[in-house]
Amino acid sequence: MIPVARALAMYLFLLVLVRVSGKRTLAEVTVFDFILLLIISECTQQAMTGNDFSVTNGFLLVLTLVTVDRLSDWVTSRSERIDQVVSDAPLVLVDEGRVLHDRLKASHMRVDEILEAARTDQGLERLDQIKYAVLERSGGISVIPSKDD
Amino acid sequence: MAEQARSLEINEALEFQNRFMRVQRVLAIVAVLVLLVAVAGVFGTGPLAHATTTGTRGLRVDFDRFVRAEASTDIVVTLPGGKGKTNVAIDNGYLDKTEIGQVSPEPSDVTALPDRTIYTVQQTPPSHVRFNITPQKAGVYHVTIWAGGGRQVRFTQIVYP
Numbered sequence: 333m334i335p336v337a338r339a340l341a342m343y344l345f346l347l348v349l350v351r352v353s354g355k356r357t358l359a360e361v362t363v364f365d366f367i368l369l370l371i372i373s374e375c376t377q378q379a380m381t382g383n384d385f386s387v388t389n390g391f392l393l394v395l396t397l398v399t400v401d402r403l404s405d406w407v408t409s410r411s412e413r414i415d416q417v418v419s420d421a422p423l424v425l426v427d428e429g430r431v432l433h434d435r436l437k438a439s440h441m442r443v444d445e446i447l448e449a450a451r452t453d454q455g456l457e458r459l460d461q462i463k464y465a466v467l468e469r470s471g472g473i474s475v476i477p478s479k480d481d
Numbered sequence: 482m483a484e485q486a487r488s489l490e491i492n493e494a495l496e497f498q499n500r501f502m503r504v505q506r507v508l509a510i511v512a513v514l515v516l517l518v519a520v521a522g523v524f525g526t527g528p529l530a531h532a533t534t535t536g537t538r539g540l541r542v543d544f545d546r547f548v549r550a551e552a553s554t555d556i557v558v559t560l561p562g563g564k565g566k567t568n569v570a571i572d573n574g575y576l577d578k579t580e581i582g583q584v585s586p587e588p589s590d591v592t593a594l595p596d597r598t599i600y601t602v603q604q605t606p607p608s609h610v611r612f613n614i615t616p617q618k619a620g621v622y623h624v625t626i627w628a629g630g631g632r633q634v635r636f637t638q639i640v641y642p
Contacts, residue, residue: 352508382551421494438502464489476489
């Protein structure tokens with residue numbers, strides 16, 4: 333029971349923590365985000381295994397995590413509400429060329445990050461070339477360029 | 482249901498996102514408070530964790546009232562006065578849930594009785610006997626320690642998972 337309980341507890345705690353920390357953490361945008369995710373995996377490993385390094389314990393931990401993950405996929409596919417709670421929803425940051433500054437601020441983001449995504453994904457040079465920019469659930473930014481008339 | 486942002490078909494669930502952002506702000510404050518409380522020692526290792534209790538006839542115990550399972554902690558028993566061999570006993574109810582590591586000074590004899598385990602040490606004043614203990618399970622532990630001359634002290638330890 334203990335391995336299953338440990339794995340479950342860590343999974344749920346990390347799920348809540350990552351959801352609360354905001355979308356951009358998942359996208360590993362900055363060096364800090366990358367290091368954070370790297371170190372988190374190290375911290376959780378010992379908490380889950382404890383002093384039990386047996387193969388059986390390893391199997392149980394992995395099985396618990398994969399099962400919970402599959403279960404959450406099944407539940408979120410059946411309930412839009414639960415899906416939003418667990419996986420969030422996309423957020424439009426640039427609407428028809430207009431930057432929505434209040435949403436940028438609420439998401440702790442700057443226009444520079446949108447421009448970076450625009451350059452990386454679409455090869456765009458300026459803000460006025462962006463029709464829509466969406467902060468996706470994954471933390472990444474999708475950019476839809478304006479069509480040239 | 483998909484919402485229309487001009488020509489962009491997207492389900493933003495704006496009401497939910499606004500509510501969730503408020504929740505995020507509250508939880509961020511809670512996280513900071515939990516960290517401050519942790520620094521203070523409420524989850525072990527810190528000023529609030531450390532405690533001293535005095536029992537009968539001058540027996541004193543320094544211990545951590547908040548500890549974590551599978552993390553070692555020290556219990557220091559201070560014996561008042563006296564020289565020579567003396568006995569320090571810990572109740573078996575506590576020892577059954579913990580692992581005893583090093584005992585310092587090293588006991589010359591260890592005797593297991595039904596309700597307690599007695600460690601016989603050479604006492605030279607000021608006499609401290611240090612037990613390095615690793616709790617194995619989470620819970621609230623009520624501990625009794627006895628020493629020679631009918632001395633006894635009780636304390637409580639909270640062990641986090």
